[in-house]
Amino acid sequence: MADRLDIIFAALADPTRRRILAMLLEDDMAVTDVAEPFEMSLxxxxxxxxxxxxxGLISQEKRGRVKWCKLEPDALRDASVWMQGFGQFEPVNLDAFERFLDTELPSQKDP
Amino acid sequence: MADRLDIIFAALADPTRRRILAMLLEDDMAVTDVAEPFEMSLxxxxxxxxxxxxxGLISQEKRGRVKWCKLEPDALRDASVWMQGFGQFEPVNLDAFERFLDTELPSQKDP
DNA sequence: CTGATCGTCAACCAATCGGTTGAATATGCC
DNA sequence: GGCATATTCAACCGATTGGTTGACGATCAG
Known part of the structure; x- marks a missing residue:
């Protein structure tokens, strides 16, 4: 029986999924719209x-025929608590986070 | 080409490995000693x-015939920064971390 | 009703994962 | 030298992963 942390960390271990989370950070999105920038099938x-x-990192709600995806950042809390215990990292640094998004988002190459 | 975050999160997605990290949080250990509490082969x-x-989560240095394993918590910084961007979690909460270790460490059943 | 759109399901595939065992490579001890 | 200890390597195995394609069920538009 996979621990909750197993599932969360495994979910974060894929660049496509991290990119999706970053996209949802800006706004809720329909599945089709989430898929649009990716070079893979729907x-x-x-x-x-x-x-x-x-x-638990996102929730999905179907309205009509479109299914809306919403970020659920609280699910990251457990994992974050676990990680912070190791480093005693300095308090939240949003600038560093922005830099990360910059380096992660264009990871999808144009062909 | 797997991103650095890919590798870090994938490494954290396994309870054995998280438990090893928690063990190394207390002290450096030889490989054999790390393996001792686990019910699996060396x-x-x-x-x-x-x-x-x-x-990059640990470093290993061979002294004599024993290889010492040392936690490298800085490697978690990148991942932690990435995660904190989503939740704006409150600053480091070591108590919560301690509770996590309590629930995680005894996950290995005695036979 | 018809047809297009939205999304999932099912079957498949190659690659990776977590584990095993047995042999191999250092290194230390006497 | 010779044996024990510490650790890794190599080959193998079954399960999981990340992707594909094609068919399918809902829902909306005309």
Whole structure:
């Protein structure tokens, strides 16, 4: 039986999924719109979203025929607490986070 | 080409490896001693340590015939920064971390 | 009703993972 | 030298992962 942390960290261990989370940080999105910038099938992105949902990192709500995806940042709290215990990192540094998004987001190459 | 965060989060997604990190939080250890509490072969633990080392989460230094494993908490900084950006979690909470260790460490059943 | 759009499901595939065992390589001890 | 200790390597195994494709069920528009 996989621990909750297992599932959360495994969900974060994929660049596609981290990129999806970063996208959802800006706004809720429909599945199709989430999938649009990725060079993979809709089904593949749908699987990623399912995994993120099972990890509790996002929630999905179907309205009409479109399914909206919403970031659930609280799910990261457990994992964050676990990690911070090791480093006693300085308090939240949003600038560093912005730099990370900059380096992570363009990871999808144009062909 | 796996991103650095890929490797770090993947390394954290396994309870054995998280438990190893928690053990090393207390002190540096030899490979054999790390392996002792686990119900798996030494080779398996050695593989886990290799993975943690490749992720930069630990360093290994051979002195004589014993290889010492040392926690490298700085490697968690990148991942922690990434995560904190999502939740704006409150500053480091060591008490919560201690509770986590309590719930995680006894996850290995006695036979 | 018809047709297009939204999303998932099912089956498949290659690659990776977590584990095993047995042999191999250092190194230390006497 | 010779044996024990510490650790890794190599080959193997079953399960999981990340992706594909094609069919399918809902829902909306005309």
């Amino acid at each position: 089904a593949a992105v749908s699987k990623h979203l399912g995994l993120l949902s099972r990890a | 080779a398996a633990v050695s593989k886990h340590l290799g993975l943690l080392s490749r992720a």
